[in-house]
Amino acid sequence: MKPYIRPIVEEDLELLEPNFGSKGWPGIHRHRLLDQAAGAITYLIAFINNCPVGHCVILWEGLPSPPLEDAIADCPDLSDIYVAEDYRSSGLGTLLIQEAERSAVEQGFKRVGLAVGIDNPRAHDLYLRLGFSDAGQPFFAEEGAWVDDDGVYRQWYEECLYLTKPLG
Numbered sequence: 001m002k003p004y005i006r007p008i009v010e011e012d013l014e015l016l017e018p019n020f021g022s023k024g025w026p027g028i029h030r031h032r033l034l035d036q037a038a039g040a041i042t043y044l045i046a047f048i049n050n051c052p053v054g055h056c057v058i059l060w061e062g063l064p065s066p067p068l069e070d071a072i073a074d075c076p077d078l079s080d081i082y083v084a085e086d087y088r089s090s091g092l093g094t095l096l097i098q099e100a101e102r103s104a105v106e107q108g109f110k111r112v113g114l115a116v117g118i119d120n121p122r123a124h125d126l127y128l129r130l131g132f133s134d135a136g137q138p139f140f141a142e143e144g145a146w147v148d149d150d151g152v153y154r155q156w157y158e159e160c161l162y163l164t165k166p167l168g
Contacts, residue, residue, distance in 0.1 A: 001049050003092055005099045008033050008043040012052065016045070019052045019084070032057065042103055046083070046096055054083040056096040058103060063115065063162070072135060075164060076104050078114040081123075097130055105167050112167060115142065115160040124161075132163035
């Protein structure tokens with residue numbers, strides 16, 4: 001069956017938790033729904049057979065990470081691009097990014113950007129194939145913490161490169 005992609009709606013919440021979990025942040029999907037209602041983000045969900053299989057967050061005000069926040073002003077950030085393991089390499093990631101780009105064009109933006117981990121060559125290659133290129137900014141770190149399904153506190157750290165793509 002062909003996938004479809006659309007912004008999250010309230011009725012999706014009961015499907016998201018069992019399929020994507022909370023990512024260590026209980027209520028993350030509801031939080032994103034509220035942020036979307038406030039206009040700060042768009043949370044795109046990809047479905048196949050009415051089952052969520054992927055997602056992408058569009059941060060309309062860009063990536064809030066110094067020094068990037070000034071260097072890439074007026075550039076929405078595509079974040080938390082995720083495709084369920086069974087659907088990877090099926091073109092679903094490309095469709096999510098294309099839908100995010102379409103949304104950005106509708107909002108009047110001329111480019112989009114995203115961070116990619118320097119240890120994630122598969123994602124980096126996809127983004128290059130889709131027309132993204134190095135934004136000319138230094139590597140930067142993203143980090144955070146979560147509690148896994150077993151209640152264990154975990155931390156993550158990722159060195160990233162920022163890529164942008166002109167739209168239009």
